[in-house]
Amino acid sequence: PLTLEEVRLLVELFYLPYHHGPLAQHLLEHFRWLRANSLSVGVPATEDACGGTRWRDRAQSFQLLCTQMCRLHSRFVSSAGRALLYDLHPYLWDIRNMLLAASAFVLWLGCQSITAPILMGRDAEPWARRGGLFGELQALLPVGNSCDLFYHPPPLFPSSQLYLLRPLLPLDK
Known part of the structure; x- marks a missing residue:
């Protein structure tokens, strides 16, 4: 069964319309700050080099929050009753996939060594x-009108089966 902390996390993800729970709000604030301050990561070290360190600390905190929420999806799939699972799984699936994309974007921002701004493209249509x-x-996320990138329908039968992807090694041949 889910722990009390996991149930609290689940409730905070889908708190109220137009309002997020405290933890989800914290996650959003982290992501906004990381996106806005990503240019300080690639700047060469100066006397006050705390900008990049601070950014990396917040990025690590954001990654931990994303991991915690993705772990919630796995725990929910393996422990929830079937009726509740089929009702909530599409929403958890979407949030999980979006957090994986946001997490990858933050990792990408951390690898940048240029100081040019990220071109965001045009804003998406409101209904998209x-x-x-x-x-x-x-x-x-810098996707412009490509909102359909995030449409990955959940599997018909939720599974807690995990797969580990690894590179092809010489021993595999």
Whole structure:
């Protein structure tokens, strides 16, 4: 069964319309700050080199929050009752996939060594974005009108089966 902390996290992800729970709000604030301050990461070290260190600390904190929320999806799939699972799984699936994309974007921002701004392209049409935490995270990613990138329908039969992808090694041949 889910722990009390995991249930609290689940509730905070889908708190109220147009309002997020404290932890989801914290996640959004981290993501906004990381996106806005990513240029300080690639700047050469100066006397006050705390900008890059601070950015990396917040990025690590953001990654931990994303991992915690993705772990919630796995735990929910393996422990929830079937009726509840089929009702909530599409929403958890969407949030999980969006957090994986946001997490990858933050990792990419951390690898940048240029100081040029990220070109965001045009804003998406209002009806192309979804609401809630998913929509707010999506709006912060540099995808422009390519909102269909995030449409990955959940599997018909939720599974807790995990796969580990690794590179092809010489021993595999």
